[in-house]
Amino acid sequence: MAAEVKIEASASDETLETCAREIIVNYFHEMMSYKDGAKDGRDIEFVHDMRVTSRRLRAAMDNFADCFPKKLFRKHYKKVKAITRTMGAVRDLDVLINRFQKTLKTLSEAEQAGIKELIEHLHREREEARKPMLTLFRQLEETGFETKFLEFFGRRT
Amino acid sequence: MAKAHKISGVKPLSSYRENARIILPQKVEEVYTWEPFIRDPARREELHNMRISIKRLRYTMELFRVVYEFPKEYSKEGGTADDKRFAEFLAVIVDLQEILGDIHDCDVVLQVLTDYTHQSASSATRKDGIDRLIDQTRETRKADYEKFLEKWEHLSTIDFKRKLLSFLVTVPI
Numbered sequence: 067m068a069a070e071v072k073i074e075a076s077a078s079d080e081t082l083e084t085c086a087r088e089i090i091v092n093y094f095h096e097m098m099s100y101k102d103g104a105k106d107g108r109d110i111e112f113v114h115d116m117r118v119t120s121r122r123l124r125a126a127m128d129n130f131a132d133c134f135p136k137k138l139f140r141k142h143y144k145k146v147k148a149i150t151r152t153m154g155a156v157r158d159l160d161v162l163i164n165r166f167q168k169t170l171k172t173l174s175e176a177e178q179a180g181i182k183e184l185i186e187h188l189h190r191e192r193e194e195a196r197k198p199m200l201t202l203f204r205q206l207e208e209t210g211f212e213t214k215f216l217e218f219f220g221r222r223t
Numbered sequence: 224m225a226k227a228h229k230i231s232g233v234k235p236l237s238s239y240r241e242n243a244r245i246i247l248p249q250k251v252e253e254v255y256t257w258e259p260f261i262r263d264p265a266r267r268e269e270l271h272n273m274r275i276s277i278k279r280l281r282y283t284m285e286l287f288r289v290v291y292e293f294p295k296e297y298s299k300e301g302g303t304a305d306d307k308r309f310a311e312f313l314a315v316i317v318d319l320q321e322i323l324g325d326i327h328d329c330d331v332v333l334q335v336l337t338d339y340t341h342q343s344a345s346s347a348t349r350k351d352g353i354d355r356l357i358d359q360t361r362e363t364r365k366a367d368y369e370k371f372l373e374k375w376e377h378l379s380t381i382d383f384k385r386k387l388l389s390f391l392v393t394v395p396i
Contacts, residue, residue, distance in 0.1 A: 073286070
């Protein structure tokens with residue numbers, strides 16, 4: 067399950083820049099640790115965890131933006147934002163499918179038929195929504211995003 | 224979804240602790256920019272934006288938790304008064320985020336069901352299930368919204384915003 071990154075008590079007295087680098091790098095590692103599971107697609111929790119961690123990462127980046135050179139920061143920020151967005155489309159459908167499946171047992175057989183059709187429709191939409199996510203992952207891999215991100219945020223000035 | 228407000232006055236070379244006092248109050252203010260709209264249950268977009276701002280505040284509070292919570296190994300009682308206050312404030316924020324999340328989920332479900340009804344070629348019998356779900360979801364949304372508003376009004380009554388802000392800025396540098 068996606069969890070918040072632990073920050074040592076001694077960090078309170080470090081400079082913001084030092085902490086910001088550590089936090090952003092840690093969240094980035096955690097986010098990317100869910101990527102293979104998200105690509106596989108069979109367990110919906112990987113998409114959920116990667117999305118939640120990308121949001122936590124963005125929250126940290128929003129707060130600590132002034133610690134970094136603007137131009138490259140924005141470039142990396144946009145990529146993380148794209149990760150959140152493409153995963154969001156898949157996650158929203160997972161949540162809907164799950165919700166409708168749970169409601170099935172509260173309905174009569176006749177009523178269930180319409181919901182079952184809807185669930186099938188949402189499964190097809192989910193397959194479509196996974197395509198931009200997989201394309202983005204491929205682009206990130208081809209452009210060495212992970213290495214560049216870690217070089218930028220891991221480097222101390 | 225509204226963008227996060229730009230944080231100003233951050234001091235990269237000052238301590239993490241000092242910057243908590245600069246950043247956190249701005250995240251609180253971002254949440255309250257949506258307050259004028261939330262007494263209208265039809266303002267779905269603004270309710271959603273408030274949820275996102277609350278989530279940003281929650282994540283930022285968690286980032287700075289270390290500044291407000293004394294580590295347990297240094298405390299015989301396993302916690303200080305500030306520990307408890309921080310945890311209490313954070314619990315309120317998480318609670319608000321969750322109830323606004325429930326409202327948003329209902330809004331999304333209603334949108335999907337309505338769109339599907341309009342575009343689907345299902346027979347009238349098959350639409351019965353969809354109509355039933357629409358009714359159920361409307362009722363749940365109404366109940367969730369009332370619960371949220373009641374919580375919000377209670378927080379206003381007890382001056383929650385002022386208390387939270389004053390707690391966040393009094394951390395010793």
